Amino acid sequence: MKLETALHKYFGYSSFKTGQKEVISSILAGSDTIAMLPTGTGKSLCYQLPGYLLKGQVLIISPLISLMQDQVEQLMKIGEKRVIALNSFLHEDERKEAFQNLKRYKFIFISPEMLGVSFIIRKLQALSISLFVVDEAHCISQWGYDFRPDYSKLGEIRQKLGNPLTLALTATATAKVRDDIITSLGIKNITRVESSVDRPNIAFYLEKVTDYFSKQRLVLELVSRLKKPGIIYFSSKKAAEEMALTLMEKGICRANVYHSGLDPDSRVLIQQQFIHNQLDVICATSAFGMGVNKDNIRFIIHYHMPMQLESFLQEVGRAGRDGKPSIAILLYSPGDEQIQLQLAEGELPSEQQIDWLFSQINHESLTSHLNIKEDLQSRGGFTEIQWRIVQGFFELLNETTSLETLKETIKEFVNGRLMVKKSNIYRMKKWIDDDCCRREFILRYFEEANKKNEDPCCDYCGLQLDEYYSTEDGNTVVEIGKWEWKEYLSEILINSEMSE
Known part of the structure; x- marks a missing residue:
């Protein structure tokens, strides 16, 4: 079936937006693909249309519940009933029924945090996943502006699911971040579809x-x-x-x-x-x-x-x-930049928090950290994001890793992330202060050619x-x-x- 014919059949559109057809063609040719398409150009269609043309399920990893819910609603509006978002919006009985009948669904949305549950992985392994979609893929890279620790594990998750055909989507990622996404997902041969970040209107x-x-x-x-x-x-x-x-x-x-x-x-x-x-x-x-x-x-x-x-x-x-x-x-x-510097520091655990945490634990207690997590998190004043960062490093602990080594590893990571965040803030301030075209500055940062007039x-x-x-x-x-x-x-x- 011609792609334009399928587009009209399933979505009622007569033509594709920038980059959509190239991405969809790559996926249907069986090529793992990374796509950087500007915000507002319909990235979701890049997995929805292939979903109708491929057998099996489409698994979409999404960072926000609101984003999942919106995508579910959009699919339902066009009459698609085989769609579900596995998140906290589901009541207990709905969640139980969903996992019992998971094969019934064509489009399955899930958060990266839920993929850390072994029960869920076993359920997904029983499916025939035709497309593994990583939405907001810049969250994978520690050099990205919105790094999420659970996203960094998606390469391992992908491997557990049999390395299905993969699509990584983002709207704003530098060349360095795009390379990091590919490496983290463990993909050797990949098709790149990279459109301009510019929105001329x-x-x-x-x-x-x-x-x-x-x-x-x-x-x-x-x-x-x-x-x-x-x-x-x-x-x-x-x-x-x-x-x-x-x-x-x-x-x-x-x-x-x-x-x-x-x-x-x-x-x-x-x-x-x-x-x-x-x-x-x-x-x-x-x-x-x-x-x-x-x-x-x-x-x-x-x-x-x-x-x-x-x-x-x-x-x-x-x-x-x-x-x-x-x-x-x-x-x-x-002084606006000071607000952002304070927010950046607040998103990461401080050295004092890390030192306090390691003074409270020993190697034996860490092996069952699920039993002490809530207590240590609240006592140490860790936010949910701060604790998620620290918890991710707990999993690295084994018989050959000392607590002191683990503590220094966490501190090194936190300092590195803070440097990235500060660099981003200073670059934003430079955009404000520079005596040049605003659009041209942005395009230079993303290593694009000079803007059109x-x-x-x-x-x-x-x-x-x-x-x-x-x-x-x-x-x-x-x-x-x-x-x-x-x-x-x-x-x-x-x-x-x-x-x-």
Whole structure:
């Protein structure tokens, strides 16, 4: 069957987006494939269409529950019932039934953490897996911006499953990270499909402000003027909550907040309200966006400086998926980089935590660390992410490895990761400070050829924000300078009391 015919039959589309056909053709030819396709170009189709044309199951490893749920819902919308996400959303009876009838499903989504359970591996080994998909594959590489320890074990998992045909997908990975993905998965011969990270219809605009007071006023004015819908990204849950509340109270737009502190049901509800145009703006942390299938997002505002160019591009790429002009605005105030440096350090266990941990254990107790995990984690003040990192190294312990060697190995890894994170933050700051085209800087980082003459391009190239303002009547416009400091202080005090 011709690929375009299959595309129309199963999905109703008449043509492929950039890179899709090349990836699908490679998979159907039986070649392991790594694909770097820009955010918003339909990476999921690259495994969904082959899934219908290949016998057996498609196993998709995905890092986020929200991303899994969205992909499941999208498949169900086209009438596919043989799809399931093996995650915490399943009730106990649903999970039991799923594992008893796993062969019934065509598309199986699963987190890398669940693949560490031997019972689940045995169930998967009984299947005929025709395609092993690693979504957000940059999470594999310790040089990647979003390294996940459990992703680094996927090469071993793949081997246990008989080395099935493999597809690794990512939107933002440097050449070094792409090479690391291939090595980690244990693939020798692989087809590479690497498209540009550039999205020409998304323009970049940087605004430097003197302080957070000015930044908050500027956001209110921008949101009141810009075409909607849009997303505002924050590095602080509290700041996101305060902005959403202010936007609503001032009647600027229909807004809500989204972050990891909300319960799962609330997150799903807010996401659906945004997708179905019941909300104009989402004030969110980085927890929001992956898998959000909304093609008409007109603006992305970063209230805080992102930690790295890769995550910035991924979040920006959620705009303009319909191909229409969209704007990505980054607001910078002095000291923003310190927030990211603190967050980077907080994601990793400190030397003091590691020293304390090893003072509490001995070789014998580590052999049954599952019994002491919860106690040591809480007593040592380890976050879930910090503990997952440390726990991954426990598995390296054997009769020939001393505790001191293991401790130094963990410290060396943590220091290396912190260096990578700091380097990413400094590069992001350089993007802000450099006197050059914003788009060209990004393309150079990803080792791509110079950009085409995009117009509009960025603030350096003469872009004017009013090109992205709404022309509809009835907008509540908040002008800078019209919001008095007393009102601002009152808002902050009220919101602070409400969020405590």
